[in-house]
Amino acid sequence: MLKITDVSKTYGNNKVKAVDGIKLEVASKQILGFIGPNGAGKTTTMKMITGVLAPDAGTITINGHDIATDPIAAKQSFGYVPDSPDMFLRLKGMEYLNFMGDMYGVSAEQRRDKIASMGEIFEMTGALNGRIQSYSHGMRQKIVIMGALLHDPAVWILDEPLTGLDPRSSFQLKEMMRRHADAGNCVLFSTHMLEVAEKLCDKIALINKGRIVFDGELDNLKMQYNRLSLEDIFMEVTANA
């Protein structure tokens, strides 16, 4: 459903590649945990997938649509939660959701159902009349997640989505991710919470200094490194890379 082939990115005149010839694939029914140290290239990769940044080389297809040649259809196929939820601060929660619904062409009926159900799941219903500016960090994260998932996209791209969420909302989002993948869709999410990635993900992609150093199932990763936990593997890989 999501395929990244030989993608590279260099910023400005910098000789160091932020992302260096990476390959990734997330198939239907899969959750891919994208992990790596700060500055490894996770956010740059996600920005290239979503069309925010243009890669210097390589191709990215989402649900069969190339983000470079068929951007509107590709963008329509995913829901993206960026790493910072501080956006559209002067809109009210409901105005933001209606705006996102309009941008993605969500019907009034689907919009009502989704807002009502997600509002209950994230305990946001009561706050939708307030301006996003007045929300706490966690509430902003929740409203951005609601806006990204409003059009029921097949591909979820979530950049550290659990940051700032309370335990209940965090649990609910993880459940939603699992259900979404099981329904034949896919999720790509970056996280620094290795125990969450360990429990939730079908696949792990470990990126360091712009290169994918491992991409596969967690069991294979543990066998390859002869370690019991993802944390131990992460420490070893990022120390030696």
Added chain:
Amino acid sequence: MRKCWAMVKIFLKVILGQMFNVKVGSTENKWAGPMIWGLVVVSLAPIAWGIYYMLNGMYAVFAEWGYLNLMVGLTLNVGSLIIFMLSLLTAPAIFYFSKDVEYILPLPVKPAQIIGAKFAVAMVFEYMLAVFLVGIMFAALLGNVGVGALTFNMVLTALTLPILPMVYSTVIIMLLMRFVRFIRNPDKYNWIIGIAGLGLGVIFMVYSQSMFSLDEEALLAMLMGEPVTMTALNLVFATNYFAGLAVSASDFGGMALNQLLNVFFAFVGLSVFFFAARALYFKGVIGLSESNSGGKKMTREDIMTGAVGQGIFRAYVMKEIRVLFRSPVAFMNCVLMVLFMPVLLAISFVPIITSGGDEGIMELLAAIDLSDPRTAAIALVAVAILALTMSGAATITATAISREGRNFFVMKYLPVRYQTQLNAKAACGLTVIGVGMLVVFIPLFIIFRPPVLLAFGAVLIAATCAVFLNYLGLFFDLFKPKLEWDNEAEAVKQNMNILLMIFGGMGAAAGVGFAGWFWLHTPLVAFIALFGGGLLLMGLALYLVLVKGSLMLKNLY
């Protein structure tokens, strides 16, 4: 003291860094900040000259009559009022909305040191204004007072002038922040103070117009009559009263005594500030950043009625308008400039028209006959000049990308064509300009009753001018957006695109005026040249934004 000084340096570094370093994209442009400030200085020069010219004459006459102290006191009182009003706008950003107090409170510093550092930083900006005002006064007083005495007086006066206005404004702000909950929101505060400031500005303008119309004798009679406002001002700004007496004192003893009293009252003011700040400041500032989602609680039923859809373009335009109108700094600088300009013009002309005092203007208005071909051509040129000036002042599109800040990337992942998004931003700007033009042109049409064809031509010309400059502003901002900012004011007030837009509008208006004077002598020629030229430029601006600009947006990161 060392800790206090360290805090002052850090606070100043942050604020001055924001003022002087203008970032363009991801690179810092070292010249843009000084250029903006250079332009500010250049544009202030005529104002400074005008004030100097007026004061110089006044001081000479009042010194001759032996009432120099009254005139110096009046000048300082006006300066104090201006500082007071400006500090109401600037001080909250330093004392309350910078959100740095919560990081400083856990550090091992005394509350008085934090308060002192904040006050010192706020004073730096007021001193800039004080030096400007006192500098002009110094120049205007030369010849009336000896240079040595004048230097002594002016140094002390410049040092004390901003203290009392600053004390009053900060105490008022601290009281408001402590006891009026709704004002603790920066947006609401800036709204209220901004609107109040505009209102006071208009009152000040009207009042000063009536003052300027007085000759020296009438002004002296007014000051000697000690009107309530003057007495009140002398009591409130006691330092100015004594500074005025010191400047006009004939002997050193009188001068020194009055300056001593000037400094004494400034110290009294500072003591009041520190006393009030200890009681009020920390209780008001702590918890200011805590969020509380406002608005009426929504229910499931509200969602059923509130979740409604509309077309992509309309939804995008509505989002732009909401964000623009809810941002005080963008509203004041980009929107109100267009809507307020006609009001200011009207205020300037109303006294002349109602009093019938300036017979030249009244005769000119009565002589306008729009059925005359030459006059009709001039009218079309005037419409183009007005439309270009107004569209240049509406800097909505010239800041449309910059105002997105670091969140501009949202534009890139939405499944909406860049052209649609850019057109929506332009439509937002055009809506405001359209309203501004209606405010200006409807009264003009009612007054002058132009023939239908001429009115239609004028509307077409105004529309092409507005679309041209609106899209040109958007292109400027696509070319060099200011995306790195911590405070939205940086994107709006410290943005070179605004100057380009304003001067671009004025330059285009001047070009049209020049062409009108030399070549556009009949309405048909004027219409063909202005509308045809407007269409060409409009087409060029549309091409720049929708073709080149879309590519720029695509490559922006």
